[in-house]
Amino acid sequence: DLDNKITAIADYIFNHTEAESTNEDEIWVDSYEVCTFLKISEKTLQRLRVAGTIAYSNIRGRYFYKISEVKRMLEERLIKSNKENIQDLITNHHLYVKERRNLRKDK
Template identity: 45%
Template structure:
């Protein structure tokens, strides 16, 4: 084992810099730690919006809503659905965006708040 000696002041400065780095890393938000995006499949989304899956398919075909395919299923980001509702691209039974969000979050058990 090798022993390294250093002056007390140099050691204190080194510890201080390490603590600053640790604080910076602890406060930094990594992309994976940011809010996690909720995803809905076609049936969940159609049910939440009070529309048919065929209407949802027409929205996809007309490129009015974006989606991703996952193992043969169309999946929609909740933020994308909210954008479409705000822009009035999608018309649905809930009276406004807050009703939709509240209905969806209550059904799925999500406890996130914006």
């Protein structure tokens, strides 16, 4: 019982500290998240990468983008979307990370 309480307290502190300290512009999201929440195709995102229009990182064959880069693309009207879509991207990314973290704890 004491172990469960300690774990709950640690989870609470860890989750709130991370949420406060994370600058949303520094969050990295993958291609799937960008395409899904901005409603653009993989091909459009690929064209932007090839043209050097969007900065990205390639890790083990997966592409990742900073939220700040995605916002810049929206501001420069290089992709069409709206502010609600970018907020959906950020919100759902947080949920996705939390879900993965919970899966690791259960193992």
